[in-house]
Amino acid sequence: MIPLRSILAGLLLLNLAACVAPQSIVTQPISARPQQNVLTQSNNGAIFQVGTAKLLFEEPVARRIGDILIITIEENLSAVNSANSGANRSGTLSLGGSTSLPYMPGAIEKLLSGSADITSENTFAGKGQTNSSNTFKGTIAVTVVDVLANGNLVLGGEKQIAVNGQTSLIRFSGVVNPNDIKAGNTISSTRVADARIEQVGQGAIADANTMGWMQRAFMSIWPF
Incomplete structure (x- = not known):
């Protein structure tokens, strides 16, 4: 006969395994500070300086580490298999x-x-037959984390909104071609490579939509 202590210990281990928070799919840094401008030549006293110049007729879009870019999330995916x-x-x-x-x-x-x-x-x-549909729309401002050798921008950012104890968190990361950035310093999420979009909720509403630890434990070991 199995002792009661062994059964309780096993249930406790299953509880700990079931309560482990899922890992985030966004693994790269989501923010970066702008780099210090390195002057290659001394200040000659002129108005135009190569290291700090901003052209008047150039669209002010994200180009350097630390710049901000607006991502328009418009994901609409569907799949049918029969x-x-x-x-x-x-x-x-x-x-x-x-x-x-x-x-x-x-x-x-x-x-x-x-x-x-x-x-x-x-x-x-x-x-x-299987049907899958996923719709995600919204806007998030991200930061240029790195500039690759070919000029592509590595992006990362998150947004947190807390209302009456309910927290909604959105994380975003990916790589974009600066030529795809539109006027207004915006780009669609459909133009982002290696895009990772994550929405996580915390609070009473999220807890109400989460399966209890005992039920998760039995579902993990139930053979039928």
């Missing part, structure tokens, strides 16, 4: 015969004389 399969096989076998042998006992002669009909049929039908 499959049908069927198989049918049937067969029929008939046997018949008669015999009359001299000096043969009647029981054996009756056994050798007769007919048999054998019929077999095998039918299989399978059908499956």
Whole structure:
């Protein structure tokens, strides 16, 4: 008989395993401070300086580490997958015969004389369908974390909103081509490579939509 202490210890371990918070899919830094401007030549007293100049007729968009870029999240993904399969096989076998042998006992002669009909049929039908739909819309301001050798910008950022004890957190990371940045310093999330978008809720509402630890523990070990 298993001791009660062993059962409680096992349930406690399952509880700890079930209560581990899921890891965030956004693993890279989500913020960076702008780098110090390094002057390659001394200040000659002119108005125009190479290290700090901002062209009047250039669109002010994110270009350097620490610059801010507005991401318009407009993800709308859907997928449908269906499959049908069927198989049918049937067969029929008939046997018949008669015999009359001299000096043969009647029981054996009756056994050798007769007919048999054998019929077999095998039918299989399978059908499956899955539908998936995901819609995510919003806006988030992110920071240029790094500038790659080819000029692409590595982005990262998060937004937290707390209302009456309920916290909603959005994290975003990815890589963009600066040529895709539109007027107003904005870019669509559909133009972001390696995009990782995460929305997490904390509070009473999120707890109400979370399965209890005991139920999660039994679902993890239930074999059926």
